[in-house]
Amino acid sequence: MITFIKAPNFLRCMISRKRSVRKLSTGLYRDARKKRKSELGRVPVMTKVGATKRKTQRVLGGNIKRKILVTNEVNLFDGKKHSKATIKRVVENEANRNFIRQNIITKGAVVETDKGKVKITSRPGQTGVLNAVLVKETKE
Secondary structure (H helix, E strand, O other): OOOOOOOOHHHHOOEEOOOOOEOOOOOEOOOOOOOOHHHEEOOOOOEEEOOOEEEEEEOHHHOEEEEEEEEOEEEEEOOOOEEEEEEEEEEEOOOOOHHHHHOEEOOOOEEEEOOEEEEEOOOHHHHOOOEEEEOOOOOO
């Protein structure tokens, strides 16, 4: 008698971090096994500017990731002291040029605050904290 084990729903249509199915030149790689939960990927958190909202998520090994969904505060370091600043808008974002128009904050994004332009040094979708360094503006 043959019995079939039904895979859980999250494994059927999951975002995978496995190797690509396609080879570089031509052809396909054949799978020797099914998907594993350890290969599970997740939808990126697009942190936006607005009233602060956070979310905690249990990840592999029972660890916890704290994700910032929306925020309008940043921990600012100006070279001498730490302070808090209020975010006005996203000015530059090297990750994607469309993130500027949508006000999405990622690591490396330049943001305009009430204390001047700052560059984000933390990963808001992973650490749950938004740290930044004041950008020195050069006059030509």
